[in-house]
Amino acid sequence: MTLAAAAQLEKTPLETYVPPAKPSLIGLSRAELAERLGHIGVAPAQRKMRAQQLWNWMYLRGARDFSEMTNVSKEMRAQLGEHFTVDRPEVVAEQISNDGTRKWLLRLPSGDDVQKAHEVECVYIPETDRGTLCVSSQVGCTLNCSFCHTGTQRLVRNLTAGEIIGQVMVARDRLNDWVDRETPNGNRLVTNIVMMGMGEPLYNFEAVRDALLIVTDNEGIGISRRRVTLSTSGVVPNIIRTGEEIGVMLAISLHAVRDELRDELVPLNRKYPLKELLQACRDYPGASNARRITFEYVMLKGVNDSLDDARRLVQLLKGIPAKINLIPFNPWPGSAYECSDWDQIEKFSEYIFNAGYSSPVRTPRGRDILAACGQLKSETEKLSVRERDALRAMAMTD
Numbered sequence: 001m002t003l004a005a006a007a008q009l010e011k012t013p014l015e016t017y018v019p020p021a022k023p024s025l026i027g028l029s030r031a032e033l034a035e036r037l038g039h040i041g042v043a044p045a046q047r048k049m050r051a052q053q054l055w056n057w058m059y060l061r062g063a064r065d066f067s068e069m070t071n072v073s074k075e076m077r078a079q080l081g082e083h084f085t086v087d088r089p090e091v092v093a094e095q096i097s098n099d100g101t102r103k104w105l106l107r108l109p110s111g112d113d114v115q116k117a118h119e120v121e122c123v124y125i126p127e128t129d130r131g132t133l134c135v136s137s138q139v140g141c142t143l144n145c146s147f148c149h150t151g152t153q154r155l156v157r158n159l160t161a162g163e164i165i166g167q168v169m170v171a172r173d174r175l176n177d178w179v180d181r182e183t184p185n186g187n188r189l190v191t192n193i194v195m196m197g198m199g200e201p202l203y204n205f206e207a208v209r210d211a212l213l214i215v216t217d218n219e220g221i222g223i224s225r226r227r228v229t230l231s232t233s234g235v236v237p238n239i240i241r242t243g244e245e246i247g248v249m250l251a252i253s254l255h256a257v258r259d260e261l262r263d264e265l266v267p268l269n270r271k272y273p274l275k276e277l278l279q280a281c282r283d284y285p286g287a288s289n290a291r292r293i294t295f296e297y298v299m300l301k302g303v304n305d306s307l308d309d310a311r312r313l314v315q316l317l318k319g320i321p322a323k324i325n326l327i328p329f330n331p332w333p334g335s336a337y338e339c340s341d342w343d344q345i346e347k348f349s350e351y352i353f354n355a356g357y358s359s360p361v362r363t364p365r366g367r368d369i370l371a372a373c374g375q376l377k378s379e380t381e382k383l384s385v386r387e388r389d390a391l392r393a394m395a396m397t398d
């Protein structure tokens with residue numbers, strides 16, 4: 001399918017969605033692959049070797065069909081094809097921003113009602129020295145940060161490991177970015193992964209972990225742990241686990257330096273207030289001056305952007321190997337905030353810089369296709385205040 005054709009794809013009504021008849025092997029670990037091979041009668045002595053072959057074809061070379069797997073016997077390929085696929089999530093639409101950012105809308109089967117589908121978005125941001133893929137972890141989000149578009153969407157469900165790694169595979173497919181395929185300059189295009197799409201990754205810990213272990217596996221997608229960043233709004237108990245079990249770079253959505261304001265902007269703060277959050281950062285395994293924790297700070301006009309806030313921010317982060325990422329607020333239809341004036345962002349940034357922190361301002365990318373931070377949302381309906389409160393209460397008690 002050409003890019004132009006994909007860009008014109010229309011969403012078909014969700015009711016007509018037909019779920020795949022055979023399960024995909026995408027997302028399985030080596031051990032799980034071996035187990036599935038056992039289910040279809042592969043002899044125990046062969047399972048490990050066959051699983052490794054599948055692993056290479058799927059995650060290193062991006063095979064889209066068993067017929068591509070030329071070092072696997074014909075009979076075995078036929079047998080695999082009878083029971084399984086290596087399908088990724090279906091691409092429903094592709095949008096290309098005038099700055100080169102691409103957004104894919106992916107369709108996934110719904111967990112409980114097989115006739116309905118769910119949708120999720122994933123964004124590729126090309127820069128001169130890297131290409132970053134922003135990956136989603138949930139359909140919607142249980143949390144309701146007041147400045148975030150995704151937060152207005154009902155949580156529908158957690159993504160599976162296959163649907164998370166599937167986003168990376170779709171990007172490599174669409175960009176022709178697999179190991180033995182041609183790319184324009186011979187380098188990989190997707191060089192960095194950020195778990196900053198829809199959803200709170202640490203409320204879907206196991207699936208995110210399993211997917212990122214495939215992303216960072218040398219014989220898999222092969223992206224170094226240092227080039228993978230997981231962003232959390234502050235699910236404290238799973239922060240340490242992220243360091244211990246995944247070992248990727250950590251980003252914290254801080255956005256406010258006092259509990260009172262953070263309670264409002266990031267309601268999860270009522271459950272895990274600043275003090276506990278910052279202690280978890282101090283304890284984060286592997287953090288060092290060479291591997292700093294990123295603190296994300298969205299610039300909201302007249303809300304959190306005073307020089308007093310900047311001062312307090314520097315105080316709070318004392319003793320933590322940190323860098324600060326200022327994010328100009330990206331507006332979305334119906335949002336209650338405005339982005340700080342550029343002047344003020346510069347003053348804020350300068351204060352932090354003078355205090356010794358690197359403080360890049362994140363250039364908004366893909367705003368024209370609603371692909372920038374916090375703009376992702378796959379369903380259009382907005383929740384009523386009562387529904388939001390109910391969701392919030394749910395999130396606070398689990």
Ligand code: SAH
Pocket residue numbers: 145147148149195196197198199200201231232233252253296298327328329330331332373374375
């Ligand atoms: N749920 C995770 C990861 C997804 S959000 C988290 O909250 O960290 C990725 C980043 O975009 C977070 O720092 C989030 O706070 C920020 N963000 C959300 N809405 C935004 C908006 N409208 N403008 C700018 N940044 C936003």
Ligand code: SF4
Pocket residue numbers: 141142143144145148149150151197198199200233253
């Ligand atoms: Fe969820 Fe993150 Fe958006 Fe908050 S900022 S609502 S945690 S996606």
